[in-house]
Amino acid sequence: MSNKTHYRKVFKSDHLGVADLEDLVEAKSPLIFTVRQVKQEMGVRVAGRKGDHNIAYFNESIKPLCLNAGNSKILKSLSGGSAFVEDWAGITLQLYIDPTVSFGGEITGGVRINPNPVQARQVLTPDHKSWDNAVAAYKRDGSLEKVLERMDISQLNQKLIMDQANVS
Numbered sequence: 001m002s003n004k005t006h007y008r009k010v011f012k013s014d015h016l017g018v019a020d021l022e023d024l025v026e027a028k029s030p031l032i033f034t035v036r037q038v039k040q041e042m043g044v045r046v047a048g049r050k051g052d053h054n055i056a057y058f059n060e061s062i063k064p065l066c067l068n069a070g071n072s073k074i075l076k077s078l079s080g081g082s083a084f085v086e087d088w089a090g091i092t093l094q095l096y097i098d099p100t101v102s103f104g105g106e107i108t109g110g111v112r113i114n115p116n117p118v119q120a121r122q123v124l125t126p127d128h129k130s131w132d133n134a135v136a137a138y139k140r141d142g143s144l145e146k147v148l149e150r151m152d153i154s155q156l157n158q159k160l161i162m163d164q165a166n167v168s
Contacts, residue, residue: 015046016063018109021097031095033058038085054085065111074113124153126160138165
């Protein structure tokens with residue numbers, strides 16, 4: 001990770017912004033999050049202005065996201081069509097930086113929700129139907145690289161696969 005500081009960091013923000021996502025992108029994070037809840041907050045300060053906003057809070061340790069009309073419509077769609085913010089809890093979504101977003105007549109970039117539903121990756125555990133295939137792949141390739149392209153495997157289970165492959 002770079003030791004450089006993005007110019008937007010100085011502008012203290014309680015809400016998720018482009019600079020926050022750029023840090024996550026640099027760390028190669030997938031920008032996939034699960035909505036814990038969305039609250040309508042009255043008189044909250046966002047981008048230097050006080051107003052009424054829908055704020056999405058996530059299960060992951062990231063700042064909440066102030067939802068604009070476009071992102072709210074996408075969450076409505078991802079929820080199966082519900083326009084009620086209480087129904088948006090539990091939605092898994094993917095964020096991205098849209099460099100074309102303008103604010104106050106200037107192009108500033110902005111945080112957007114990917115309108116295509118995110119498919120959660122499977123987690124490989126010893127009781128998963130693909131476990132034996134992963135052991136065989138490690139025997140054949142000497143690595144789990146190809147398996148990790150498709151599935152998540154904890155460090156402990158990676159070691160277990162390697163141990164099983166080396167025993168048999």
